Amino acid sequence: MMMGDMTQLGSLMAVVMFIWATFRQLFPDEFRRDVRKYVNKLVSYVYPYVEITFHEYQVDSWFERSKAFVSIERYLSTNSSNKAKRLKASVVKDCESVVLSMDEYEEVTDDFNGIRIWWTSSKKIPQQRALFSYRGDEENRFYRLTCRREHRDIVTNVYLKHVLDEGKAIAVRTRQRKLYTNNKSENWHGYKRTVWSHIVFEHPSTFDTLAMDPKKKKDVLNDLITFSKSKDYYKKVGKSWKRGYLLYGPPGTGKSSMIAAMANLLEYDIYDLELTSVKDNTDLRKLLIETSSKSIIVIEDIDCSLDLTGQRKQKKKDEGKELDKKDPVEKKVEEEDDKKKKGSEVTLSGLLNFIDGLWSACGSERLIVFTTNYVEKLDPALIRRGRMDKHIEMSYCCFETFKVLANNYLDVESHELFGTIDRLLGETMMTPADVAECLMPKSDEENVEICLTKLIKSLEDAKEEARLKAIEDARVKAEKEAAKTKDENVQVSDPKLDDKVQVGDAKEENVTLTA
Numbered sequence: 001m002m003m004g005d006m007t008q009l010g011s012l013m014a015v016v017m018f019i020w021a022t023f024r025q026l027f028p029d030e031f032r033r034d035v036r037k038y039v040n041k042l043v044s045y046v047y048p049y050v051e052i053t054f055h056e057y058q059v060d061s062w063f064e065r066s067k068a069f070v071s072i073e074r075y076l077s078t079n080s081s082n083k084a085k086r087l088k089a090s091v092v093k094d095c096e097s098v099v100l101s102m103d104e105y106e107e108v109t110d111d112f113n114g115i116r117i118w119w120t121s122s123k124k125i126p127q128q129r130a131l132f133s134y135r136g137d138e139e140n141r142f143y144r145l146t147c148r149r150e151h152r153d154i155v156t157n158v159y160l161k162h163v164l165d166e167g168k169a170i171a172v173r174t175r176q177r178k179l180y181t182n183n184k185s186e187n188w189h190g191y192k193r194t195v196w197s198h199i200v201f202e203h204p205s206t207f208d209t210l211a212m213d214p215k216k217k218k219d220v221l222n223d224l225i226t227f228s229k230s231k232d233y234y235k236k237v238g239k240s241w242k243r244g245y246l247l248y249g250p251p252g253t254g255k256s257s258m259i260a261a262m263a264n265l266l267e268y269d270i271y272d273l274e275l276t277s278v279k280d281n282t283d284l285r286k287l288l289i290e291t292s293s294k295s296i297i298v299i300e301d302i303d304c305s306l307d308l309t310g311q312r313k314q315k316k317k318d319e320g321k322e323l324d325k326k327d328p329v330e331k332k333v334e335e336e337d338d339k340k341k342k343g344s345e346v347t348l349s350g351l352l353n354f355i356d357g358l359w360s361a362c363g364s365e366r367l368i369v370f371t372t373n374y375v376e377k378l379d380p381a382l383i384r385r386g387r388m389d390k391h392i393e394m395s396y397c398c399f400e401t402f403k404v405l406a407n408n409y410l411d412v413e414s415h416e417l418f419g420t421i422d423r424l425l426g427e428t429m430m431t432p433a434d435v436a437e438c439l440m441p442k443s444d445e446e447n448v449e450i451c452l453t454k455l456i457k458s459l460e461d462a463k464e465e466a467r468l469k470a471i472e473d474a475r476v477k478a479e480k481e482a483a484k485t486k487d488e489n490v491q492v493s494d495p496k497l498d499d500k501v502q503v504g505d506a507k508e509e510n511v512t513l514t515a
């Protein structure tokens with residue numbers, strides 16, 4: 001009986017195949033396409049559903065996954081992974097978490113405002129390999145949304161926006177944040193060229209571990225959080241959604257740590273821009289275009305990156321004497337800096353345009369942060385409000401700063417030695433980096449008391465050093481002044497000058513002597 005059924009089925013299939021082969025031979029492609037078109041039309045009159053398809057790769061961009069597809073994948077992974085029976089797993093965040101998404105040919109439902117929506121995942125396998133396509137022989141996956149025809153408007157206008165926004169938000173929450181650095185302009189060419197290289201960003205600094213005046217810290221925190229929520233506000237006032245921060249202060253006061261804390265707070269990527277590797281203003285613009293939203297573009301030590309102080313420097317060089325007196329090591333560092341800067345043709349105006357020219361409006365939700373040890377060296381145009389909207393001074397360690405560090409490094413909120421430390425911090429200037437180094441236990445035996453005593457000793461040494469330096473400075477200054485007065489006296493009694501005075505008339509004599 002069974003055998004008979006199988007034979008019948010086999011014959012039926014053979015007949016169907018034969019009819020299909022004959023149909024394909026007799027009717028050309030165009031005819032078959034027309035038939036399909038009319039059949040589809042006919043079906044659409046009676047079919048009560050609407051279908052929308054989202055492909056993984058668009059025809060015009062085979063290298064980049066469609067953003068809509070990625071957002072839908074993320075959305076369905078959290079909203080429907082419980083319901084789908086077959087799931088695909090991908091690992092993110094350095095094996096820390098697993099993202100589940102629907103496997104191929106699965107169907108799930110989603111309920112939105114009382115409307116039922118069906119999602120299916122599928123893939124299209126190309127029949128022939130495309131000649132000039134890198135991806136031509138690969139399958140193109142897609143998601144298909146199905147809803148009732150009467151819900152079409154609400155699905156296309158409201159539901160889809162909800163899916164895409166939610167998917168984007170999930171992607172941001174689960175992504176690995178990155179720290180980018182720009183490649184040298186000369187290496188941008190060829191296949192697989194990239195202007196930025198990246199690693200996973202894993203800096204542990206946060207606003208809790210950052211030691212600074214609590215009022216100032218709160219102010220910065222509020223500023224950042226308000227910025228991140230102000231998309232509509234920026235649109236309303238006609239500004240592109242970006243904000244500039246200038247962090248200035250002596251080395252070791254926490255400027256770089258603050259940038260990391262900012263990125264961790266807002267969950268942004270960091271683009272660390274090395275200006276000396278950028279050939280010219282055009283390349284600078286290219287780099288800007290290739291940065292993503294939700295990011296911080298950082299230029300560290302901006303005063304060293306670009307010759308923004310060219311005129312002042314030139315003046316100094318003209319003085320000649322000053323340069324000759326310089327310490328040879330200092331001179332060498334300066335020469336090397338100059339050489340580096342000469343490799344780049346980026347100009348001040350190029351940089352100004354980078355920050356707030358027309359191109360800077362591409363992308364959104366971006367912070368631009370400059371750091372410097374010498375704020376007074378920067379061109380005022382570069383740091384005016386609107387470019388660098390918020391100026392934050394990172395200064396030497398005060399008692400409030402110390403308390404945060406003591407809590408971080410020693411888990412201590414008060415101690416009898418705090419009074420001495422408070423007094424000493426008011427009398428000397430020590431950076432948070434130096435204070436942190438004293439507070440860090442170097443062995444198991446070093447307890448709170450030992451570490452605080454170490455800090456007191458270090459503060460006393462620094463105070464003594466500062467006192468000796470002040471005396472030495474005063475001595476050098478007095479010597480210089482004495483030498484200057486001596487020079488002036490010599491000039492007035494210079495015999496050559498006297499000759500000049502003698503040959504000139506009385507009027508001229510007065511001028512020369514009083515000059």
Ligand SMILES: Nc1ncnc2c1ncn2[C@@H]1O[C@H](COP(=O)(O)OP(=O)(O)OP(=O)(O)O)[C@@H](O)[C@H]1O
Nearest residue numbers: 209210211250251252253254255256257432433436
């Ligand atoms: N305000 C601070 N809060 C917490 N830690 C700090 C602070 N300032 C400095 N440190 C500690 O000192 C080290 C150096 O700090 P950081 O690199 O942030 O200084 P910087 O101001 O960027 O210095 P530079 O101007 O030389 O780049 C950090 O690793 C951090 O541990």
Ligand SMILES: [Mg+2]
Nearest residue numbers: 255256257300
């Ligand atoms: Mg730094």
